Amino acid sequence: MCGRYSFALSEGQVKEHFNNVEIAHLWRTSYNIAPTQHAFVITNDQPQKLQYLAWGLVPYWSNDGKNKGKLINARMEGIESRPSFRMPIREKRCLVLADSYYEWKQYGTQKRPYRIMLNNQPLMVMAGIWDAWNQGGYLVKTFSIITAPSSPDVAHIHSRMPVILDTKEKQAAWLGNINLSEIKRILGSLEANRLKSYPVSAKINSTSYDEPENHVEVPEIPDLFS
DNA sequence: CCAGACGTTGTT
DNA sequence: GTCTGG
DNA sequence: CCAGACGTTGTT
DNA sequence: GTCTGG
Numbered sequence: 001m002c003g004r005y006s007f008a009l010s011e012g013q014v015k016e017h018f019n020n021v022e023i024a025h026l027w028r029t030s031y032n033i034a035p036t037q038h039a040f041v042i043t044n045d046q047p048q049k050l051q052y053l054a055w056g057l058v059p060y061w062s063n064d065g066k067n068k069g070k071l072i073n074a075r076m077e078g079i080e081s082r083p084s085f086r087m088p089i090r091e092k093r094c095l096v097l098a099d100s101y102y103e104w105k106q107y108g109t110q111k112r113p114y115r116i117m118l119n120n121q122p123l124m125v126m127a128g129i130w131d132a133w134n135q136g137g138y139l140v141k142t143f144s145i146i147t148a149p150s151s152p153d154v155a156h157i158h159s160r161m162p163v164i165l166d167t168k169e170k171q172a173a174w175l176g177n178i179n180l181s182e183i184k185r186i187l188g189s190l191e192a193n194r195l196k197s198y199p200v201s202a203k204i205n206s207t208s209y210d211e212p213e214n215h216v217e218v219p220e221i222p223d224l225f226s
Numbered sequence: 227c228c229a230g231a232c233g234t235t236g237t238t
Numbered sequence: 239g240t241c242t243g244g
Numbered sequence: 245c246c247a248g249a250c251g252t253t254g255t256t
Numbered sequence: 257g258t259c260t261g262g
Contacts, residue, residue: 001235003245034244034245059232061257066232069243072245073234083232083258104245106236111246147234160235205246207244 001073002126002145002162004204005101006031006115006214007039009122014050014097017123017168018042022049031214033098034207035072041143042095043130044175050097057144058133059084065135074129074144076163076187080180085144088129089183093174095165096126096145100215102204103158103197107221113204114157115215116197118166125171127163127187148187153195163187166194 008029015021021042033039038052057071071084079085100117101124118124130143150161165171170186178186198217203209 001245003235005245036244057233059257061232071233075234081259085233087257102245113245144233158235207246 001147001158001160002101002103003035003072004207005033005098005126005162007033007098008212008215009097009099013122014040018050024049025052028052030210031212032204032207032210036069037207040097041128041130042097042175043141044091044093047175051141053130054140054142055145057084057088057129057131057142058140060087060131060133062133065133065140071144073147073162076146076148076184079146080184085129088131088144090180092130093183094128094130094143095171095174096128096143096162098124098126100124101126101162102200102214103154103161105157112221113200113202114154114197115200115217116154116157116161116195118164118194119196120194125165127165127174146187148190151190151195152192154197157197164190164194166190 008031011027035056038054040050041053056069058065058068074085079089099122100115102113102115104111104113127146128143130141132139132141146163147160148163150159154161165174199220200214201218204214
């Protein structure tokens with residue numbers, strides 16, 4: 001799945017990739033982005049600017065925000081018929097900007113975090129959906145990251161992963177007017193050998209630990225049972 | 227019909 | 239064990 | 245995702 | 257808003 005990620009790139013890198021996109025918020029980077037926190041996305045209705053939205057989709061029909069913080073991921077399988085996602089997947093798609101995501105691998109009763117990124121570019125764009133709900137007169141926009149079965153590259157770490165849009169063509173299409181079959185095709189289009197990964201310090205477990213150290217590789221623990 | 231959920235992950 | 243907060 | 249709380253009363 | 261369960 002994708003329950004933690006990082007975005008520590010420069011404004012210049014992002015403006016260059018997205019053709020001088022407007023940055024409608026104070027520039028923020030983080031080595032440890034957690035659910036409920038805000039992060040940069042580009043939505044299909046305003047593709048010319050970066051927006052800073054809360055991670056954890058709250059559907060437009062929510063009166064009380066009871067699902068707040070729960071809908072951080074949306075499974076691509078059957079997404080078109082889920083009450084919370086059926087409208088957003090058709091009308092409210094977004095690009096979620098990252099440089100890597102973190103995944104915890106189970107070792108018996110222990111867990112160890114890994115960093116996963118594209119093997120040939122610093123920017124990792126994940127496929128998201130967004131929505132806006134009315135919280136007592138304020139329009140609050142939130143987003144969720146779509147997940148898929150893991151690529152063989154990272155299946156040894158975890159069985160699911162975020163959908164990664166690894167080309168500008170896919171990113172543009174994701175924000176365009178496309179139909180459901182095109183949407184599903186893009187969601188399943190990541191080829192093999194596009195990702196690399198390595199273990200990182202368990203200091204990232206703490207959401208308040210937002211340091212460059214989170215990107216530093218640590219030694220692999222020998223598997224006693226292999 | 228109304229009431230209540232609406233999600234993912236992993237584990238049993 | 240399960241929920242909430244980050 | 246993980247970490248940390250998980251409760252009440254009364255007082256500051 | 258829309259689906260599922262009773």
